[in-house]
Amino acid sequence: MSNFLPSGLLSFSDSDRSPLSIRARALVFIDPRSRQLHEQVEVLAEGVQPLLIHAESGTGKELLARHIHRQSARTGLFVAVNCGALSKAHGAAELFGQTATHLVGRSSRAGWLGSAQGGTLYLDEVADLPLSLQQRLLQVLQHGEVLREGSRHSVPVDVRLLAASSLDLGLAVRAGKFDAQLYALLQAGLLMLPALRQRLGDILPLAEYFLGVYAERLDLPLPLLSEEAEQALLNHRWPGNTRELENVLHFALLVSQGESIAAADLQIVRD
Ligand SMILES: Nc1ncnc2c1ncn2[C@@H]1O[C@H](COP(=O)(O)OP(=O)(O)OP(=O)(O)O)[C@@H](O)[C@H]1O
Ligand SMILES: [Mg+2]
Numbered sequence: 001m002s003n004f005l006p007s008g009l010l011s012f013s014d015s016d017r018s019p020l021s022i023r024a025r026a027l028v029f030i031d032p033r034s035r036q037l038h039e040q041v042e043v044l045a046e047g048v049q050p051l052l053i054h055a056e057s058g059t060g061k062e063l064l065a066r067h068i069h070r071q072s073a074r075t076g077l078f079v080a081v082n083c084g085a086l087s088k089a090h091g092a093a094e095l096f097g098q099t100a101t102h103l104v105g106r107s108s109r110a111g112w113l114g115s116a117q118g119g120t121l122y123l124d125e126v127a128d129l130p131l132s133l134q135q136r137l138l139q140v141l142q143h144g145e146v147l148r149e150g151s152r153h154s155v156p157v158d159v160r161l162l163a164a165s166s167l168d169l170g171l172a173v174r175a176g177k178f179d180a181q182l183y184a185l186l187q188a189g190l191l192m193l194p195a196l197r198q199r200l201g202d203i204l205p206l207a208e209y210f211l212g213v214y215a216e217r218l219d220l221p222l223p224l225l226s227e228e229a230e231q232a233l234l235n236h237r238w239p240g241n242t243r244e245l246e247n248v249l250h251f252a253l254l255v256s257q258g259e260s261i262a263a264a265d266l267q268i269v270r271d
Contacts, residue, residue: 027060027067028209031201033194040191045071050141050161052126052169052186055193058243061164062122064193069120074160076119081112083128091133096140098149113146116159126163126186127172134179137161141185196238196245203233206242210249211261223256228263236268 029038044051045068053061062080069078086094097111112121123129129137140146141161145154163186170187172178196203207225215222225233229252238244252265 025063026209027063028202028206030205031199033199034202037191037193041068042071044068044189044191046073048160049189050163050186051189051191053162053164053191053193054169055164055166056195056241057166058241059193059195060242061193062124064191065120065122065162065164068162069122069160072120072160074119076117076159077115078120078122079112079116080122080124082124084125086129086133091130092136093149095133096136096146096148099151101150109148111146111148113140113157113159114148118158120160120162123161123163125167126165127167127169127178131177131179134182138179138182138185196241200234203238203245204230206245207233207249210246211253214250214253218253220253220257223253224260226260226262229261229266232263232266232268 027038029035041064051068053064055061065080066078081095093109093111095112097114098109100108110117126134136147140157140159143154144156144158146157147154169178169183173180173183196206204225207230211225212222214220233245233248240247248266248268251267252261255265256262
């Protein structure tokens, strides 16, 4: 890993070293709240139980999920699916797979679960999964087998589920939009990732980390942050969380062209 990483963070070892690839990213967790979450993650990562990452948008849910997958030493793939993007008509086949039939010229499909065999299925915005698919997913998790569309025989499946949500799933259960049993299962493995404004100790290490990532990628000298810039970063509430911080630092680096970063270089939208 490059030498721009602030001390105390967790670095990934991965064959994909492209600095912009999420696979090559380090997890900057310096604030005591983040360190506490990290300790919890280290304990839970190795198990096979489903986990739920609850956090606002842009906080690093997927990055954390990838970290858990790596720590778990599962040998299969990490498969990330945004539940809102599942097709309305073919969501069941996309998720659970389907068998081929010559009758209607349909080919077989492993489905997301089949693709994650031996690995981890990351379901982002799990509340967007239609209720009927939630119930089927629960069956799969409880019995360790999946019934593909068009088949009458279940096949064994070994997949660890990591779900993420920016919504309060308890409210969705009360509104009749989320299955109560799946909720109970996920809630037992709840990981709360605080918003960036609740982890002030992460802001400057993350800012330096992103400057390092983009300076390396753009082949620019690594600039320092002026004191005013640091204060501006610490004072902002970051409604878009870490992704917003990353975008602000990327832009500031381009504007400063390697010189020290001034507060005026930060495109912070006042809230
Ligand atoms: N702790 C962290 N250390 C380093 N980089 C981070 C950290 N948290 C987030 N990032 C970076 O911030 C960006 C957003 O992270 P990610 O995509 O994991 O968030 P998300 O919660 O899944 O977002 P969304 O709600 O939009 O799906 C990514 O570029 C990620 O690498
Ligand atoms: Mg995400």
